[in-house]
Amino acid sequence: MKRKQTQKMVLLANLLAIGIVLNIIESLYIHISPVPGAKIGFANIVTLIVIYLYGPKEAFILTLLRIFLVSVLIGTFLGPTFYLGLGGALMSITAMIILSKLNFFGIIGVSVLGSVFHAVGQVLIGIPVLGSSAIVYWLPVMLLISVPAGFLTGAISTKFLGVWRATHNEHN
Numbered sequence: 001m002k003r004k005q006t007q008k009m010v011l012l013a014n015l016l017a018i019g020i021v022l023n024i025i026e027s028l029y030i031h032i033s034p035v036p037g038a039k040i041g042f043a044n045i046v047t048l049i050v051i052y053l054y055g056p057k058e059a060f061i062l063t064l065l066r067i068f069l070v071s072v073l074i075g076t077f078l079g080p081t082f083y084l085g086l087g088g089a090l091m092s093i094t095a096m097i098i099l100s101k102l103n104f105f106g107i108i109g110v111s112v113l114g115s116v117f118h119a120v121g122q123v124l125i126g127i128p129v130l131g132s133s134a135i136v137y138w139l140p141v142m143l144l145i146s147v148p149a150g151f152l153t154g155a156i157s158t159k160f161l162g163v164w165r166a167t168h169n170e171h172n
Contacts, residue, residue, distance in 0.1 A: 012054065016062050016069075019046035023070045038142065040149040041115060047093060048111055048157035053164070056097040063093045080129050087125025092118035107161065111154025115146040 023043040043066060050059040067089050071077040076085075095117035099110045119142035126135035 008054070012050070012058060012062060015046050015050055016065055019043040019062065019066045020070055020073070022046070023066060024074060027070070027074055038145050041118070041153055044092070044111065044114065044118075044153045045157050045160070047096070048107060048114075048154065049160060049164075051096060051100050051110075052107065052157075052161055056100075059097065060093055063089055083125055083129045084122045087129075088118035088122040091121025091124070106154075107158045108151060108154035111157060112147055112150035115150030115153070116143060119143055119146045 020043075022045070026039045026042050046066075047059055047063055050062050067082075067086050068077070071079075071082040071085065076082045092114040096110050096114035099105050099113055105113065119139065122142070123135050123139050127133050
């Protein structure tokens with residue numbers, strides 16, 4: 001029992017580290033659109049993996065830890081970018097947890113809808129944080145980016161989970 005708990009903790013710590021690195025690299029170096037701060041969301045691959053391997057509690061905790069740690073590391077903690085990311089992440093993780101429990105959409109569908117909810121969450125938080133409702137005008141562009149980004153991260157997560165389950169079942 002103790003060994004399994006240790007293995008789980010080590011894997012979750014490694015997944016958190018991977019998510020942090022992906023988030024930082026993407027935040028600092030990968031710019032995909034004219035929308036300020038728009039990203040594909042490669043760190044969400046980790047979130048999806050944790051949802052499907054360990055469950056909602058672990059995924060929620062890892063997502064919050066990643067958001068807080070990345071914001072401290074890149075110097076955005078408690079700034080507008082932090083709140084926009086946190087708002088998007090909370091909406092996204094909540095939606096993905098609920099949708100994953102329904103077993104209707106599959107991993108890619110959950111990812112796409114999580115990406116859409118992330119954009120909506122950013123806009124909802126952006127209005128009070130930025131002090132303007134003008135951010136709403138970015139929503140159509142954000143949603144246009146969200147769908148293919150969510151598809152890509154969902155497809156990568158699906159592939160990873162397939163390989164994980166195949167190799168994990170071989171060793172059990």
